[in-house]
Amino acid sequence: MKKRLSGFILIWLFLLRLNAFSQDKNFHIYLCFGQSNMEGNARIEPQDTVNVNPRFQVMEAVDCPAINRTKGNWYTATPPLCRCRTGLTPADYFGRELVANLPEKVRVGVINVAVGGCKIELFDKDHYESYTTSVPGWMKNMIKDYDGNPYARLVEMAKLAQKDGVIKGILLHQGESNTNDTLWTKKVKVVYDNLMHDLDLKPKKVPLLAGETVNVDQGGICASMNKIIATLPETIKNAHVISSAGCTDAADNLHFNAAGYRELGKRYATQMLSLLGYKPTATN
Template sequence: MQFKIISIIFLSVLLITKAFAQDKNFHIYLCFGQSNMEGHAKFEAQDTVNVNERFKVMETINCPNLNRTIGNWYTAKPPLTRCHTGLSPADYFGRTLVANLPKNVKVGIINVSVGGCKIELFNKDNFESYVSTSPNWLQNMVKEYDGNPYQKLVDMAKIAQKSGVIKGILMHQGESNTGDTLWTKKVKLVYNNLLKDLKLEESTTPLLAGELVSAEQGGACASMNPIINTLPQTIKNAHIISSKDCEAVSDHLHFSAAGYRKLGARYAEKMLSLQGIRLQVE
């Protein structure tokens, strides 16, 4: 009986400690996708200065060149994905959030993205067969995530949940699935797995999905945008981020740095609106 009482007290202390360790004002967002979420544009001087310390990134691999180690938080100066990636929508998503949220709120980004990948890479049950038939360059990027990008995202998210609260998921993917009418169902499978593995509720975990380079910008995969726009029919809490007027580069697949800034701000504007906060216009 005495042992049972001691065990109950011990468990209670652990629960209380966990509750106090988790900061409800540390808002964490998971990001995944292919090269546009990974960060294709070279970041410029304006992107590396005046980064608010309330905006954090969790490093997902060891990056000696950045003096960052896996599983730790750092001020979110680009790159926010791997050691040598570029500017992505996540950069100005976070910057815009901290500029519009109360001063006591921090924002954290965890970005696990692989350029050129299909959505199948994030299917935790069948990704290995997809990777095994992929080009060497893609396999090498996957290796940086210990061979399993989905699991890496989940593992990092679980670490993050010890110090903050996951408030949403950002995705930019679809170029490699252009024309795939089953794409929305494949995304739903990934989304549902994330909810289950991280013990999240769909009603409080919006999924924000960005359009690809638009037709007006000569987007090579713009024909995928109508499919992307049907995602809310499959996932109730999915929201589409317009790429209209987001500048693209000459390959017609990727956005310029200016395009990423605008697209990232739009992700933030949508997330703020879902939280009942109107974007402050300077």
């Protein structure tokens, strides 16, 4: 019996070491979530589909047979990076800027789970069900793509990704649907804390990067929310706010245009590079 037990222990230790070796510490993974500006509202332009460095990867969070992608697999991060028919997002040029400035041995992967029009409550794993009962039908259809629970899908994909690499940060762009909600920062903290717990992450090592809504200088109709977003670091110590000042927007003054997404994504990257100890020297 003792020999058999020893054998089981040796096998377990071997498998544990095998798993550790399969995880590449130079594969930096970022979780992205939010509403339409993270989902990607701008039309993808030809310049966005060429010269994508294969070191920049996306894990598909839904099945997309039309573009030959399957949920849970990695692909070169040619847009769309959210669902099958979404547009350009800040995540696109976030990843491009990172790989352009990080050592060649480092790869970058993103997982993007976002739902246009949603409140932050959709990502609260304890209250999302009550929230979704009152959302419009078009939003329910998008939520259905994530089997009715976007937060659970984000965690599911993140756990798969942790077998391949290391989660280095979280990107958030949300707030338009919570404009003037003074409890927003606390609601975001609930989601952030849940991610830390469910993915066994350490808050000191995993920053939250939160982008501003379309700025007042562009006539942003939700620009007042930026005053609340600015206070997020008071609630989450490792949160960093990404300015949208000067990022151009669409005619609705709610969404960024393609140029705006490119600039905003690079700003997310500049902040992350600084936290990693790098200063941007190249732009892709």
